[in-house]
Amino acid sequence: MPAVIKPQPSKVGRNQDPAVRSPKELLANVSHHYSNLPVLHSSFADLESADASPDVVPYENGFVYTVLRAFQQDMHLELRPDDVWIAILSQLSFFVNSHSEELRDVDINMFIERLVNLVQAKLSNPAVADWMLPRFSTTTQTDATVAAMVFLGSLKQYFNYEMRIGCGFPSVTLLGTRDDWELLRQCISHLTDLGDFQELRDWAAYLDCVLMYMIAGFDYPDAQEVKDFWMRAAHSAGQRASGGLISLSGWLTAFCLWQADGTLTRVYSDEELKQHLSTDNIGEWARLELSGVSFPVIGRFSIPAAIVNFPVIVLDGFSEEKTVVVAGLVGMEVGGTELSTAKPRPGWWLLHEKS
Structure with a gap:
């Protein structure tokens, strides 16, 4: 049964961010480098449907920005374990590729096997687990495909394959x-x-x-400590932070440690934070501490992408086609009759790489 937490139920806003209407338009917004390549296949058929298609707001990090923009616009937030795991996998991909030489002596197969065994132990049919395809009760085929693609992106060094702050969340639903x-x-x-x-x-x-x-939201959804946790997603001070987003000091920074090139995201030192605390809004610069864990503070423009890419050679009879896979959490899907519900949108493209 899902958990529903109501951190700030008194106000419900709606999405004000522009949405896209086609897979190609979405790609152009989240991965401009590949936007000129023909799309062979994608997971976004619903965007081209003659029926009412969902509103998808493009973001290079569909997890962090969905949580952040839902908070800023007082929207209901829906999250699945799949969304969190794909966000983690994208960060893991950046880390692995930046440490490719150091990790060449690591038994990657053993690492994979341990995670597979962990998932298999929870499944009625262990054969469905192929590495870390996130087979939760909420998992769709697109989730499984995106997770596999993001994982493959983390191993491309080893193998060749063929802002304005609002009040908070009226509710958070953990599916x-x-x-x-x-x-x-x-x-x-x-x-x-x-x-x-x-x-x-x-x-x-x-x-x-x-x-x-x-x-804890499943056990104590009405606990003030749980509600406060969600209000501190963006800033350690929660809704007491100022109206302009200058820094990110909440727990969302746990999903922002590495940039797409594998470099560590620049974080503010304690000395820098002290300097800002003496002159600026304390809500922007106070370091978040939860249960003895101190979270990093980063700049507003340091949120990394949650998208990976890697080349694939497609064999079609006697011919070979060079293609590129682009996959990850690519935006915020907006729903509800008042466009007041937000959730991360996973997806992928298979693109024809021009000769």
């Missing part, structure tokens, strides 16, 4: 079961199996803390 979210938390505990990296240990600690509070 799926409590067991789904517990499984997600267990998967996080295996991230450090990749090697002895302090940045990995820090990341796992951030994510574990976030998941602990999310799971």
